[in-house]
Amino acid sequence: MDHLMQTMIQDEKTKQALIDQFAKEAAFIIGEENVSTNKADLLATCRDYWPVTSIWMSEGTVPALPQLVVWPGNTGEVSRLLALADRMKIPVTPYGEGSGALGGVVPLKGGVTIDLKRMNRVRWIDEDNLMVQVESGLNGALYEEQLNRAGYTGGHFPQSLRCSTVGGWLSCRAAGQFSTRYGKIEDMVVALEAVLPGGTTFEGRSVPRTATGPRVDHLMLGSEGTLGVITAATLRIWPLPEKRHLVTYTFERLEDGLEAIRRFMRKGTRPAVVRLYDAQETGNHFPELGDKVCALVLLIEGAPRIVEAEAAEIEACVNQLGAADVGSEPVEHWLEKRFNIAVASMLFQKGAVLDTIEVTTNWHNAYSTYRAMQDALLGVEGTMLASGHYSHVYPEGAALYMTTVGFPGEDKVAYYKKLWQAAMDACLAEGAAISHHHGVGLHRGAWMAEEHGAAFSVLQKIKQALDPNRVMNPGKLGLGEVEKWRK
Amino acid sequence: MAEVNMEQLLNCAFCPNMCRNECPVVQTLGREAVAPSGKARIAALTGQGHLDWDEAMLEAVANCLGCRGCTIHCPFEELNLCDELTFSRLPAGKEGLSLPGWDPYLNNLRRYSSPYGQKKDPVIKHGQGAEVLVFNGCTALANNPASIEAAASLLDKAGVSYQMIEEDCCGYPAEVWGDLALAEQLASENRRKFAESGASVLLTNCPECWSVFTRRYADWGAPLSLEISDGPSFFLQLIREGKLNPGGEVNEIAGLLDAFGIRADKNDGKLALSYHDPCIWARTAEKVDQPREILQSIPGIAIEEPAASRENTRCCGGGSMFQLAFPATAAAIAGRRLGEFPPQAPIVTACPFCREGLKQEEKPVLELVEVLDRCCK
Numbered sequence: 133m134d135h136l137m138q139t140m141i142q143d144e145k146t147k148q149a150l151i152d153q154f155a156k157e158a159a160f161i162i163g164e165e166n167v168s169t170n171k172a173d174l175l176a177t178c179r180d181y182w183p184v185t186s187i188w189m190s191e192g193t194v195p196a197l198p199q200l201v202v203w204p205g206n207t208g209e210v211s212r213l214l215a216l217a218d219r220m221k222i223p224v225t226p227y228g229e230g231s232g233a234l235g236g237v238v239p240l241k242g243g244v245t246i247d248l249k250r251m252n253r254v255r256w257i258d259e260d261n262l263m264v265q266v267e268s269g270l271n272g273a274l275y276e277e278q279l280n281r282a283g284y285t286g287g288h289f290p291q292s293l294r295c296s297t298v299g300g301w302l303s304c305r306a307a308g309q310f311s312t313r314y315g316k317i318e319d320m321v322v323a324l325e326a327v328l329p330g331g332t333t334f335e336g337r338s339v340p341r342t343a344t345g346p347r348v349d350h351l352m353l354g355s356e357g358t359l360g361v362i363t364a365a366t367l368r369i370w371p372l373p374e375k376r377h378l379v380t381y382t383f384e385r386l387e388d389g390l391e392a393i394r395r396f397m398r399k400g401t402r403p404a405v406v407r408l409y410d411a412q413e414t415g416n417h418f419p420e421l422g423d424k425v426c427a428l429v430l431l432i433e434g435a436p437r438i439v440e441a442e443a444a445e446i447e448a449c450v451n452q453l454g455a456a457d458v459g460s461e462p463v464e465h466w467l468e469k470r471f472n473i474a475v476a477s478m479l480f481q482k483g484a485v486l487d488t489i490e491v492t493t494n495w496h497n498a499y500s501t502y503r504a505m506q507d508a509l510l511g512v513e514g515t516m517l518a519s520g521h522y523s524h525v526y527p528e529g530a531a532l533y534m535t536t537v538g539f540p541g542e543d544k545v546a547y548y549k550k551l552w553q554a555a556m557d558a559c560l561a562e563g564a565a566i567s568h569h570h571g572v573g574l575h576r577g578a579w580m581a582e583e584h585g586a587a588f589s590v591l592q593k594i595k596q597a598l599d600p601n602r603v604m605n606p607g608k609l610g611l612g613e614v615e616k617w618r619k
Numbered sequence: 620m621a622e623v624n625m626e627q628l629l630n631c632a633f634c635p636n637m638c639r640n641e642c643p644v645v646q647t648l649g650r651e652a653v654a655p656s657g658k659a660r661i662a663a664l665t666g667q668g669h670l671d672w673d674e675a676m677l678e679a680v681a682n683c684l685g686c687r688g689c690t691i692h693c694p695f696e697e698l699n700l701c702d703e704l705t706f707s708r709l710p711a712g713k714e715g716l717s718l719p720g721w722d723p724y725l726n727n728l729r730r731y732s733s734p735y736g737q738k739k740d741p742v743i744k745h746g747q748g749a750e751v752l753v754f755n756g757c758t759a760l761a762n763n764p765a766s767i768e769a770a771a772s773l774l775d776k777a778g779v780s781y782q783m784i785e786e787d788c789c790g791y792p793a794e795v796w797g798d799l800a801l802a803e804q805l806a807s808e809n810r811r812k813f814a815e816s817g818a819s820v821l822l823t824n825c826p827e828c829w830s831v832f833t834r835r836y837a838d839w840g841a842p843l844s845l846e847i848s849d850g851p852s853f854f855l856q857l858i859r860e861g862k863l864n865p866g867g868e869v870n871e872i873a874g875l876l877d878a879f880g881i882r883a884d885k886n887d888g889k890l891a892l893s894y895h896d897p898c899i900w901a902r903t904a905e906k907v908d909q910p911r912e913i914l915q916s917i918p919g920i921a922i923e924e925p926a927a928s929r930e931n932t933r934c935c936g937g938g939s940m941f942q943l944a945f946p947a948t949a950a951a952i953a954g955r956r957l958g959e960f961p962p963q964a965p966i967v968t969a970c971p972f973c974r975e976g977l978k979q980e981e982k983p984v985l986e987l988v989e990v991l992d993r994c995c996k
Contacts, residue, residue, distance in 0.1 A: 170675035172661060176651035181635040189632070189660065192669030203649055230651065231635045249649030269649065273640035281926060294692060295636040474694035477633040481626065 137171070140188050141616040142196035143607070145242035146222050151199045154222055154244060158202050161212045166203040166250070173201045177227050177245045182235035182573065183487050186480060187544045195238045198225060198245035205250045207325060207333055207363040214361065215331030217244055221601050224329075226357040228269065228297035232304060233488070234573025236356050240607040240614065248299055251363060254278050263322055263338060265366045268299025284369040287314025287404075290569075291471060302362050304571030305354035307531070309470065311524045313404035313433065314370065316569065317353070324349040325364040329599045338366040351594070356571055357605035359598050373433035377443050378463035380418075381455035382425040386410050387499050388453040389426050390522065390530070394495045396449040397527045401442040405431035407466070410502070412519040413535070417469075418462045428455070429463050479537060485514075485544050486537045489555045492565040494529035498522065501562040505534050508558035512550050514540035524568065531568035572609045574617065580610030621706045621838060623666050627698040628707065631659035634695075641688035643934045643952045653682040655689045655700055662707035672711040678718055680708050682945070684938030684952075685795070686898035691931055701939075705794060712797025720944040721796040728801060732787040732808070734943060735761035751781040752818035752845065754832075756825030757788050758971040766971065769992035770824060773854060776995055777862035781822070784812055790839065791831040795939045799839075806831075806841035813845055824850035824988060826899035826970050827938075834903075851900060851909035851969055854991060858916050865917040865994040872919055875993040876965055876985075889921035892990075893960050895977060896932035897970035905930075910969050910987055917994045926959035933959065937972030953977055 151169075159167045168174075178197045179185035185195050204210045217224045223243030230237060239245055248269035255265040257279070264286070266275055273294040279286050288301060288308040300306070302324065307316040314320065323336030326349065336349030352362050383389040389408040396403075407429040415423025428450070432442050447457075476486050493501045502520050509518035515538040524531040534555065540547030556579045559566055566583045567576060581588045588610070595602075595611045607614040636656040639645055645654040652661070658680045664670040685701040693700070717725070724734040731737055739760050751774070755767050767783075774781045787809050793802035813821060821843065823829050832847050857863040872890050894914060900906040907929040914920055927933045936942070936952030953976040960966060968974055969987040978984045 171673060172652040172675040172679040173650065175661065176654070176657045176679075186633050189664070192664065192667070201651075227651065229636065229639065229654075247649065247651060249645075249651075252646075252649065271640045271646060274646065277926070292635065294638065294640045471637055471692065472694040473634070473637065474630070477630040477695075480633050481629055 137197060138193045139196045140193050141238070141240065141614075142242060143240050143613065143615055146199060148199075150220055150222060154216060154220055155200055157216055158200070158213060161216070162202060162204050162209050166205070168201045169199070174198055177201050177230070177237070177247060178239060180230040180232040180235060180237045180573075182233055182238070182575065183485060184235065184545055184548060184575070185238070187485070187548070190480075195235065196240050197242065198239040199242045200244045201247055202244060203247050203250045207251075207327065210246065210327045210361050210363050211331040211333045213244075213246060214327050214329055217603050218330045218601055221603060223606050224603050225605050226299070226303070226361050228300035228303075229271065229295050231292040231296040231300065232573055233570050234575045236304065236571060236573030236605070236608055238574050240574070243603075246361065248297065248361070248363075255364065257282050257284070257369070259284075262369050263366050264369050265338070265364060266298050267364045268297060268302065268362050270298050272296050272298065272301065279369055280372065283372055285372055286320070286367060287370055288317060288320060291473070294471060298365060298367075299362050302353055302365055303356050305569065307524050307569035309523070310404040310431070312406050313402045316524070318350070320368045321350065321353065322366040322368060324352050324362055324366075326352045326360050326362045328360040329601065329604050333363075354571065356573065356609050358595060358609045358611050359604060375436040375439045376431065376433040377439050378460035379430050379443065380458045380460065380462040381428045381430070381450045382414070382421060382458055383428065383453060383455055384425060386426045386502070388455075389428050390495070390498050392428065392450040392453040392455060393522070393525050393530065395452065396446045397525055399445050399449065401445050403430050403432040403442060403446065405429065405463075406525045407521055407523050409521040410519055412517070413521050416519070418465065421458060421462065425456075427458075427462060429466050431463055431467075484537050484539055485548055485551070486535070487548070487551065488533060488535050488570075489552070490531055490533045490568040490570055491559045492529065492568040493532050493562070497562050497564060498530050498532065501559060501564045502532055502534075504558040504562050505532070505555055508554040509534065509536045509551060512538070512547065512554050514538040514547050515551065532564070533568075574608055574614060577608065577610030577614060578618070621702075621709070623662070623703055623706045624697070625663065625666060627695060628659055628663045628666065628703045630695045631656055631698060631700055631703075632663040637694070638689040638692045641691045641933070643686065643688060643936065643955065644682050644684060644948065647951045647955055648682070648948060652679040658683060658704055659700060662704055665711075666707055672708075672714065672716055674716065674718065677708055677711050677716055680704050681718060681795075682948070684898070684934045684936070684941055686934035686938045687902045688898070688934060690902060709797060709799050712799070717797060718944065724792065724940070724943050725796050725798060725801075728788055728793055728798075728805075732805060733757040733761070734788060734792050734940065738785070739764070747782060748817045749780040749782040750818060751779055751820045751822050752813060752816050753781050753783050754786060754789075754821055754823040754825070754828055755783065756786070756823060756828045756971060758975065759825060760786070762975055763971055763986065766824065766974075766986040766988055769986065769988040770850070772992045773857070773863060773988060773995065777857045779857070779862075782816060782818060784816055787812070789828040789831045790835070791827050792940050794831075794835070796944070802835075803839045803841070806836050806839040810836065810841040810843060813843060819845060820848055821845040822848045822850065822853050824969065824971070824986075826897045826904065827972065830899050830903055849900065849904055849906055850988065851906045851913065854988065855909045855913050858913065863991070863995050865991065866996055872917065872994060875990070887921075888919070890919055891921050891923045891961070891964040892967050893923045893925055893964035894928070895925065895935065895956075895960075895966050895968040895973055895984075896928055897968060897973045898932060898934050898938055900969060901930050901932045913987060913991055914967065917990070923961045923964045925961070935973040935976035937970075937976035942972065942975055949976060
């Protein structure tokens, strides 16, 4: 009956006597009420939004379990906990709000999960210098809400806005839906505060730029808890935009939409939202447009005269490619529905495996990568749908976001693995990068060496230097063994 | 026993918690197990037989205010997570599992038919047979008899024939604390008394009582034949019909606030008050305009909204009797909510739990009926 605690890919555990000792000392540091070994807390923090964890949950099992959960309340407490874990060589997994899609918080070696959600304060807002300092455990929507009340925006709106933390954004190098104007999370970072294994705390300087060697605080960006714990960040903010312009264009061919975007990005326009859907997704999201055209959804915002100028430049570019202006209504619809992912739960209950795979292309391979990945995904037995859109654009290229739905029958996990192998093979063969903003977590680690080439050994050396006892988030980012999952 | 809708519960369990920013419990405690989907997962896994209840899991699933904040952004239209969580943990109660925070109040309920112990009778009683039966609720009776007197005073001024009876608890606390049989027993007793009263309208100022009368009594085998009316709608109707006439000058109202120990600043010749929408009035009963219209009917009052208001209001920490069962959590949630109000504007609300949760030593909170009564001649 009570077989929930069966773990599917736990590689090892720490001896219980050591965990008990850690719990005792942790209670002294952060208070007994902030240390837990109860089943409810272990269960809650053992997973994220990785589809495999949902598959296993539906079968009454879990990927792996932490042995202890702790809730530090400030950076000093994080430091003391990391020093203790390092000294006792106990694995540590940092946890935010668990919205990651690749198993980044699965505690493969058990140990301690550090839940950072008690660290949720906005420390200060500097209106003159347009900066905010915020602790890493703050929920994204509540962060934006606090800024809005002061008349500012953080400019970062991932689909997980309401279910992810600022620390999570930083740890996986996130990107928000308004990224073409405000930048990705790394563009918003002025400085980070972090704690390394062993307890060393350091903070970058909150100045616009420095030329004093590499910014070591920025090294923590995208480290997914493998190098230490990000405890706070100084981020850029913007006054709330005075004007917003919404417009949608349709193209007969996806390639024409891509070319139009490439041209207006070369002109220097930076609309906040740029989303180009293939015909299938256009039909799904905007039924009134049909499924024979490709919709380009644009949202331009900022100072009124700049918005008007950008809109005019963009219109000129899209007209060169034969676009049709279909008005603002699809953008309004997207704004209203952009956080709605109900279909994922509903399809899952009907036996589907639904996943999204985002990669980065240049302009020369933006379309061919889409075709190659679509063919690869549809080539896996059981796949019913493979569609795509481009959702973040640059002068150099674009992010391609593939959505796939399959009904594989019995062995969903085996199907999931085949699906990803096919998608990553196609992506790498096209010369695209394997992730744009979901990060690596547990599952994508398999392709890290191929993705990075010689640079991966540099990352491995950094890991060895900062975390010689290898306590931080074992098995993630491709840095360490993931034996049971790879079998 | 109410059945869990497992399909809806699983919709939530497989969702990445897209509503968690509006769950005051997880945002206050920071504990993953009490996030909406975290609770749904435990509830689903126990319901499917994958997991046995233990006290920690029961406590996690019970960490729900019933405030329905999670519905603000929920894409599953048929899902009422607060109800599903309540239903899902009833089997644990049947197995004899309870929480230390519940036990003393459950004992009170069983012995006195009130979670607060020995019941206080309402100070005002009118003759049997009056058209309107006023149901005050245990919390107002225990904590704020002044609001009962204010409601009675308003009914007198409006010439409404009413009665108050010796009430039993509405039963909602018993359901929340896992004793459905007790809830049904209390409902049955109340139903009998309501029938004997001869009243045709059941009026309550307590949103929790209103909710259970309208949403549970029929399922509990105690369908009510009376028209059930909520305080904000009822008193607004009396104003609209000209039976209540709020008047007075700004200075008089400032004096009224002084009488409650509240210092209020005047702004542009108007006195600013802030209205806290009780969760049930706002999201279940959809009564957000009525209380505002009542306040606006009083000359010289201006309403300043808190950061989250109307249908998007945030719980004071008092939902589902949290003030009794989880007092520290309730106080912490109230502290967060208070931070969302304009600092100078006194808070008015229309719920005995909200009044209790948001009041501070230096800053009391007023019940809507108290403000209205003072402003009606």
